[in-house]
Amino acid sequence: MLPSRFDYVAAHSIEEALAAKAQGDEDTRFLAGGQSLLPMMKLRLAVPSKLIDINRIDGLGGVERRNGHLRIGAAARHADVAASDAAFGAVAAAAPWISDPLVRNLGTLCGSVAHCDPEGDWNSVLLATGADVVARGPGGERSIPIAEFVQDMFANSLASDEMVTEVRVPVPSGRSGGSYVKLERKIGDYATVAVAGHLELGDDGRIAAAGLALTSVAPINLKVAEAEALLVGNQPGPELFAEAAELAAAAADPRDDVRGTARWKRQVVRTFTGRALAAAADQALKG
Ligand SMILES: Cc1cc2nc3c(=O)[nH]c(=O)nc-3n(C[C@H](O)[C@H](O)[C@H](O)COP(=O)(O)OP(=O)(O)OC[C@H]3O[C@@H](n4cnc5c(N)ncnc54)[C@H](O)[C@@H]3O)c2cc1C
Structure with a gap:
């Protein structure tokens, strides 16, 4: 299918882009890499009246x-x-x-x-x-x-x-580590399940700050605040990470789909959370 008709503006400054947006209607959209918007336009899942291309704006990269x-x-x-x-x-x-x-x-x-x-x-x-x-x-x-x-x-x-x-x-001032553990069916696919982990260690070796979030297992990218709270103040280690993994598996709300069953995805969340936290801790201890 071809996209429907739309106007196109190539902005050369942020001000120009914002002015074009202000002049447009509610279906005016910014165009960055086009890797989500253009496929949606081809399927007519998005029908913008105007595209504002932001790729020619100096200083917007980096x-x-x-x-x-x-x-x-x-x-x-x-x-x-x-x-x-x-x-x-x-x-x-x-x-x-x-x-x-x-x-x-x-x-x-x-x-x-x-x-x-x-x-x-x-x-x-x-x-x-x-x-x-x-x-x-x-x-x-x-x-x-x-x-x-x-x-x-x-x-x-x-x-x-x-x-x-x-x-x-934010760039942590002390020892820190992070990880992203992703399961995909083949190269180029979206995640079946993925887990982002981030740990910061205090001078005493305990976890001073923790971040944990899940991809593809809920209607939004899911921050697992309960697991983060459990981690902070404790010494990193397999038992603590296993407890955090249980909380992540409980927080996940996956669906049965072509990538797998909800039950199996929840198990992948459990396993991958343990791996993500272990990798983040390893990096923090080496750093
Ligand atoms: C085959 C394929 C596989 C993919 N696999 C993955 C994957 O594994 N993981 C993954 O994370 N993504 C994946 N993507 C999506 C890809 O990462 C897109 O690049 C990304 O989702 C959107 O970035 P974009 O620059 O292409 O945005 P666009 O497609 O240009 O825009 C996307 C939306 O964001 C809005 N937008 C863009 N920039 C701005 C801005 N500066 N301010 C306000 N609104 C803005 C647009 O108006 C539009 O609504 C895949 C895409 C394809 C085509």
């Missing part, structure tokens, strides 16, 4: 460390994150797992974050690492914690006149 956080610009591709020396922990672990090289070369992390597909990998990583999404609108810039940004399946908390300009992942 993956770098700045002021205590990892900054990932709205035009930075998945492949830029995968190739970056600045990326760390769960972010660095997840980047090579996004689809295949074609999608990684075109799709953007910020586009994925804005899209809020519960099968998308990045929002789990950002939930585990406590990232912020930076939005610009006519009133200026605001920083939105990822847990508030993700509202529902395919729904974010941006106002209709705002766009995402970057994501900021």
Whole structure:
């Protein structure tokens, strides 16, 4: 099927993009990598009246460390994150797992974050690492914690006149580690189940901060706050991680589908949570 007719604007500045959005109707959309939007348009699941292409805006790309956080610009591709020396922990672990090289070369992390597909990998990583999404609108810039940004399946908390300009992942000051453990049927597939883990260790070796989030097993990317609370204040180890894995399996709400049964996916959550936390702890102890 072909997309329906739409207008197209190539913005050369954030201001120009925001002005075009303000002038458009409610079906006006930003175009980043097009790796989710264009397939949806071809299936007529999305019928935008106007596309505002943000790829020609100077300064919107980049993956770098700045002021205590990892900054990932709205035009930075998945492949830029995968190739970056600045990326760390769960972010660095997840980047090579996004689809295949074609999608990684075109799709953007910020586009994925804005899209809020519960099968998308990045929002789990950002939930585990406590990232912020930076939005610009006519009133200026605001920083939105990822847990508030993700509202529902395919729904974010941006106002209709705002766009995402970057994501900021805090860089821990002490020893830390992160992981992304993903099960996919074949290269390029979305996750059957995936788990993002993040641990920070205090001087006494106990867990000072913990992040855990699940992909593809709930209507949204799922932050497992109960498991995070259990981990903090304790010494990392297999028994603690097994307890956290039970909480993650209980929190997951998978469905039977072509990728497997709900019962089996819950078991994968249990196993992969243990692996994700062990890998994060290992990295933190070595660092
Ligand atoms: C075959 C295939 C396999 C895939 N496999 C995976 C996978 O394994 N894991 C995974 O996570 N993803 C996967 N994806 C999705 C891919 O990661 C997309 O790149 C991503 O979901 C969207 O990023 P994009 O830059 O392509 O956004 P686009 O498709 O351009 O936009 C997506 C949505 O976000 C909005 N948007 C984009 N940028 C902004 C912005 N700056 N501000 C506000 N709104 C914005 C758009 O208006 C649109 O509604 C796959 C895609 C394909 C085609």
